[in-house]
Amino acid sequence: MxxxxxxxxxxxxxxxxxxxxxxxxxxxxxxxxxxxxxxxxxxxxxxxxxxxxxxxxxxxxxxxxxxxxxxxxxxxxxxxxxxxxxxxxxxxxxxxxxxxxxxxxTYTRHPVAMKAAWSLAHADLWHPCEIRNLGLGGLMLSASSNPPAGTRIMINFTLPSLDKNIRVLGQVVWFDREATGKNLMGLQFQPADGEDGLNNLQRDLRLFFRRHEIFGNATGCPNNEDVEYYTTSTSGMN
Structure with missing residues (x-):
């Protein structure tokens, strides 16, 4: 490609x-x-x-x-x-x-299907969940249980194409229930280490999203395709 x-x-x-x-x-x-x-x-x-x-x-x-x-x-x-x-x-x-x-x-949300786990911010009891979409500012996940809106929770997941573990603090801003009984939660990222932590997280996510867009799959895992880049600009074409 x-x-x-x-x-x-x-x-x-x-x-x-x-x-x-x-x-x-x-x-x-x-x-x-x-x-x-x-x-x-x-x-x-x-x-x-x-x-x-x-x-x-x-x-x-x-x-x-x-x-x-x-x-x-x-x-x-x-x-x-x-x-x-x-x-x-x-x-x-x-x-x-x-x-x-x-x-x-606003930040685009990318549809994904990624296994993850969540825990209350100051606890160490992890609940399995699945991330349904992911963006630079937050994510949506599906879980069997959910805390109320406004709760701060930790999310733990791995970016597969980078093989990098991510643990980030987020605040529940909304929740809903699917017909299957699963709970949907919308989270806004609030990294515990402040602006630097958010910048580092977004840097990793941008790289993942680039691969997600290019390779066209929910995991972002590279296919066996060679990628070649060319550039056109209004100030000069290559």
């Missing part, structure tokens, strides 16, 4: 690449892509802590020859159907962004 990174200096530059009439994304690059090849477009928005990724399929490649310059390829790519909700989110967010300075969004 190959990854092409597009660096934006202004959020609204996304519309320079997206063609609303056809639903295609068009960009130029020195890289050579084949027709029908699937790749990942990684958009680097200003003022965002995360990249946004879209899986696309190459529809057309038009070589652009200019005297005295290297040949560039104009790539026309179609966003895959299961990525439409993500594309709609990007279009809505960018359209409602008045300026790069005010462009912000």
């Amino acid at each position: 190959r990854v092409h990174r597009i660096v934006l200096e202004n959020p609204k530059e996304f519309f320079d690449y997206y063609e609303s009439g056809t639903g295609m994304i068009i960009f130029e690059t020195k890289a050579v892509f084949g027709k029908s090849e699937e790749l990942i477009l990684e958009f680097d928005f200003p003022n965002l802590s995360d990249m946004e990724h879209l899986r696309v399929s190459v529809r057309k490649v038009h070589p652009q020859k200019t005297p005295g310059r290297d040949t560039r390829n104009r790539v026309v790519a179609w966003v895959l159907p299961h990525q439409r909700r993500k594309l709609d989110f990007l279009l809505n967010t960018v359209a409602n962004s008045p300026s790069p300075v005010t462009f912000r969004r």
Whole structure:
């Protein structure tokens, strides 16, 4: 799987690449892509802590020859159907962004299926649970029992693609019950060692999310695929 990174200096530059009439994304690059090849477009928005990724399929490649310059390829790519909700989110967010300075969004939650355990903050009695989604600011888990909203609990889990154990403090902000009888809890991270702890946690999570997006599975475990990176920016194309 190959990854092409597009660096934006202004959020609204996304519309320079997206063609609303056809639903295609068009960009130029020195890289050579084949027709029908699937790749990942990684958009680097200003003022965002995360990249946004879209899986696309190459529809057309038009070589652009200019005297005295290297040949560039104009790539026309179609966003895959299961990525439409993500594309709609990007279009809505960018359209409602008045300026790069005010462009912000809440942390995206990534669907996962990861075994974990929770305990009251100052206890050592662990209850098995499953993390259903995970973001830089918190997570949702499913468990057979749950503390009331407002309770601070410890969550212990392993990021499989990094083989790294995570233990983080969180506050229960909501809970609900599934038809199966399982309890759902929404947690907001509150690392016990303050801002540095949150930054370290988010650094590990960003790496996991990159693998989660690229390899397209709930665990983030790498597949046996070679990943190649190419970059396009509005200040210069590679």
